[in-house]
Amino acid sequence: MTSIPDVPKRPQTARQGGGLDPAVVFLGCALLWGFAAVVFFLLPVSVMGSDGCYSDNATQPICSLGVQQFVVFGPMITAPIAAIFGTWGLCSRRELAPIAWVVAMLILGGVWVTVRKVLM
Numbered sequence: 001m002t003s004i005p006d007v008p009k010r011p012q013t014a015r016q017g018g019g020l021d022p023a024v025v026f027l028g029c030a031l032l033w034g035f036a037a038v039v040f041f042l043l044p045v046s047v048m049g050s051d052g053c054y055s056d057n058a059t060q061p062i063c064s065l066g067v068q069q070f071v072v073f074g075p076m077i078t079a080p081i082a083a084i085f086g087t088w089g090l091c092s093r094r095e096l097a098p099i100a101w102v103v104a105m106l107i108l109g110g111v112w113v114t115v116r117k118v119l120m
Helices: 022-052 065-091 098-118
Strands: none
Touching: 022 065, 022 098, 065 098
8 A cells, every 4th residue: 555645735825725715805895885875876866966056256166067967977887996906905915915995995985075075
């Protein structure tokens, strides 16, 4: 009877062994997609801040047509792209991929702050 020789195994790191913990991926994705949904559905409604633009002295930024279009379409374009990018970051096995999740959250936060600053 012959025995199989022991093959030395490479030590596996957590990233090589399958990426992040599935619970972390689930919670991160839920948080990311929840924030993206809020940005996608609620921020475009902010264009209603232009209701007072009918007077002659309306000098607020929201009274400009270009700014109104940005307030509507900016979040609607940015939120899905950031959510997909961040999800890839959490699900990828690459070592620096989770940084994509952080960048996606910062992008969503940046859109939120930008739209809210336009209304002030």
